[in-house]
Amino acid sequence: MxxxxxxxxxxxxxxxxxxxxxxxxxxxxxxxxxxxxxxxxxxxxxxxxxxxxxxxxxxxxxxxxxxxxxxxxxxxxxxxxxxxxxxxxxxxxxxxxxxxxxxxxxxxxxxxxxxxxxxxxxxxxxxxxxxxxxxxxxxxxxxxxxxxxxxxxxxxxxxxxxxxxxxxxxxxxxxxxxxxxxxxxxxxxxxxxxxxxxxxxxxxxxxxxxxxxxxxxxxxxxxxxxxxxxxxxxxxxxxxxxxxxxxxxxxxxGGKSANVILPDADLAQAVKVGVGNALLNSGQTCTAWTRMLVHRDHYDEAVSLAAAAMTGYTMGDPFDPATRVGPLVSAGQRDRVRGFIDTGLAEGARAVVGGLDAEVPPSGYFVAPTLLADVSPDSTVAQEEIFGPVLSVLAFDDDDHAVQIANNSRYGLAGGVWSGDPDRATAVAKRLRTGAVDINGGAFNPLAPFGGYKQxxxxxxxxxxxxxxxxxxxxxxx
CATH class of the missing domain: 3.40.605.10 (Aldehyde Dehydrogenase; Chain A, domain 1)
Structure with missing residues (x-):
């Protein structure tokens, strides 16, 4: 009720x-x-x-x-x-x-x-x-x-x-x-x-x-x-x-921000924070880290961690204290997000959590928090701003490959880098063509300049x- x-x-x-x-x-x-x-x-x-x-x-x-x-x-x-x-x-x-x-x-x-x-x-x-x-x-x-x-x-x-x-x-x-x-x-x-x-x-x-x-x-x-x-x-x-x-x-x-999790990062923490960032405001956030980039050796573990984290995001009435994910703003926005999920699946992505058949509350413009794995860097869901609770996980081979995937976007608004080595994280952050980068979950600063590169x-x-x-x-x- x-x-x-x-x-x-x-x-x-x-x-x-x-x-x-x-x-x-x-x-x-x-x-x-x-x-x-x-x-x-x-x-x-x-x-x-x-x-x-x-x-x-x-x-x-x-x-x-x-x-x-x-x-x-x-x-x-x-x-x-x-x-x-x-x-x-x-x-x-x-x-x-x-x-x-x-x-x-x-x-x-x-x-x-x-x-x-x-x-x-x-x-x-x-x-x-x-x-x-x-x-x-x-x-x-x-x-x-x-x-x-x-x-x-x-x-x-x-x-x-x-x-x-x-x-x-x-x-x-x-x-x-x-x-x-x-x-x-x-x-x-x-x-x-x-x-x-x-x-x-x-x-x-x-x-x-x-x-x-x-x-x-x-x-x-x-x-x-x-x-x-x-x-x-x-x-x-x-x-x-x-x-x-x-x-x-x-x-x-717009934005299509990448969350780059380097192999020496605290994987559990990086994935947990990354999921929360992607689902903030039901994913209706221009800076959302909607692409999670993980080293190939840690990919399966990261997908499992992200799936476990995402299942804890309860949908419901915004005035219910248990609710963590509210509805999308309109029927049109809901249908748009569902269309992107449908396209992603048709292009080879795998819905690990959520998807088009997931149960949602009977009232409201809801899309279930959705985790997509096996996403190609050039696919629609990796390139277009979805603006809903959808997170794509992509694999990379080394730091150069991670930077290449992250920069493979017409957008450049925000992003994240995670590493146990601050110098390594900073080096990667400086190579990302984006207006802001958070290292190891650095907090948003409302006094710092906010804006983007490219489109x-x-x-x-x-x-x-x-x-x-x-x-x-x-x-x-x-």
């Missing part, structure tokens, strides 16, 4: 110019609970008129926001952090409802991580990058202007805060379009924005679909920069729209590097 589930209200307005504003049209979007498969609430289906209004408000607010002192901008962000912290439980509950993230993870990551990132931006706003002197030149950084932020559904508040907070800290104003699949937590953020008293127009919210609102933001002549997180295919479309007016873009896109994107988020994405560089000669 499902646990008791809180209710959630419809939202009928956008947040534009510091006030809740009626949308231009009358259309709405139903937001589903992916566990009950029922509508949770509705939000406005915005259009280009709503985007025009939001961009106008952001442009009007920008001159005043840009000239505030660092201390004043930091103080505004500090008040926002206070208001958002007071809503931490509501954030976790909202994400559990609209995304299906188990409450334990929703509390620790979906609510906790954006609060950590926002706190870091309070400090970054107070101490922006100093001017640099080069002979007779003073090099200064200035805010880029109005930022259009388009965010995904898998970490629906973190991805918003990772754009909005540094943009505001840099002196930019923002127009946000959250994912139409998980927009409700963005409304919680804007309740906090209103309560914190940020100046009108500094940050604006327009809900709607990608073709209607996202495309209008990317193509809008009043938007100086577009920051997008999502699929590589959509990122390419955003780039084209922005390129037509020579607008700046920052893109955080995983352009630019960096988080910390000083994320702040500087929203700044222009000016040379002043004297």
């Amino acid at each position: 499902a646990a008791t589930r809180p209710g959630i209200d419809d939202r009928s307005a956008h947040f534009i110019g510091g006030t809740w504003t009626a949308p231009h049209g009358t259309g709405t979007i139903a937001v589903e609970d992916p566990f009950t498969e029922q509508a949770l609430a509705h939000v406005p289906a915005g259009d280009a008129h709503d985007v025009d209004a939001a961009v106008s408000a952001a442009r009007a607010a920008w001159p005043g926001w840009a000239v505030l002192s660092p201390a004043e901008r930091s103080a505004h962000l500090a008040r926002l952090h206070e208001e958002l912290t007071a809503r931490a439980e509501l954030i976790a509950t909202t994400v559990a409802l609209e995304l299906g993230t188990p409450m334990k993870l929703a509390t620790r990551v979906q609510a906790g991580l954006p609060l950590t990132v926002l706190a870091s931006c309070v400090e970054l706003a107070a101490a922006p990058p100093a001017a640099l002197s080069i002979k007779n030149t003073e090099v200064v950084r200035e805010p880029v202007g109005v930022v259009g932020a388009i965010t995904p559904w898998n970490y629906p508040l973190h991805q918003v805060v990772a754009k909005v907070a540094p943009a505001l800290a840099a002196g930019c104003t923002v127009v946000l379009k959250p994912s139409e699949l998980t927009p409700l937590v963005a409304y919680v953020l804007f309740d906090a924005v209103a309560a914190a008293g940020l100046p009108p127009g500094v940050v604006n919210l327009v809900s709607g679909t990608g073709p209607d609102v996202g495309a209008a933001i990317a193509a809008h002549p009043g938007v100086d920069m577009v920051s997008f997180t999502g699929s590589t295919a959509t990122g390419a479309l955003i780039s084209h729209l922005a390129a037509d007016r020579i607008a700046r873009v920052a893109l955080e896109l 995983s994107g352009l630019g960096r988020e988080l910390g000083h590097f994320g702040l500087e994405e929203f700044m222009q560089i000016k040379a002043i000669q004297r």
Whole structure:
């Protein structure tokens, strides 16, 4: 039986110019609970008129926001952090409802991580990058202007805060379009924005679909920069729209990360952590280590260890404390993941755990955690981002072969390396063409630069590097 589930209200307005504003049209979007498969609430289906209004408000607010002192901008962000912290439980509950993230993870990551990132931006706003002197030149950084932020559904508040907070800290104003699949937590953020008293127009919210609102933001002549997180295919479309007016873009896109377990590693620990990483957020994580690379001599043992670990990940209601894997975000995402599993099996992979016939809860968009062995490096499941609870295990012969397999991808976002020899692990990590590598399970650092190589994107988020994405560089000669 499902646990008791809180209710959630419809939202009928956008947040534009510091006030809740009626949308231009009358259309709405139903937001589903992916566990009950029922509508949770509705939000406005915005259009280009709503985007025009939001961009106008952001442009009007920008001159005043840009000239505030660092201390004043930091103080505004500090008040926002206070208001958002007071809503931490509501954030976790909202994400559990609209995304299906188990409450334990929703509390620790979906609510906790954006609060950590926002706190870091309070400090970054107070101490922006100093001017640099080069002979007779003073090099200064200035805010880029109005930022259009388009965010995904898998970490629906973190991805918003990772754009909005540094943009505001840099002196930019923002127009946000959250994912139409998980927009409700963005409304919680804007309740906090209103309560914190940020100046009108500094940050604006327009809900709607990608073709209607996202495309209008990317193509809008009043938007100086577009920051997008999502699929590589959509990122390419955003780039084209922005390129037509020579607008700046920052893109955080897909991944197909490799977890390289060298033969001198603690195999049991590496496999256990690797399985947990691959199944985090039901596998709906762009940095997930979805390819486990193991030395051929240890391959069978690694598969057995991974199978044992994976069977401990219980599926169920996000509000049940026993649940470790929630549903996928939508029926379409469930069907997409099942299609990849079907393709993998047809191409010769072996389902050791899970698979298409595995038992799943009767309600909800579930795919059973699935372990695929005997996977070819060039196969579909080793090349494409599945975005579900699917882990492929591949064999390698030596360190060079492991690097070759790991780099055999159009993506380059994250990865892991495990070894009993730190120097050996570091040497392999430096050869991986990817934006981040964790050695022996190194913890995620929300102050470190985050972003990818190749088709995983352009630019960096988080910390000083994320702040500087929203700044222009000016040379002043004297």
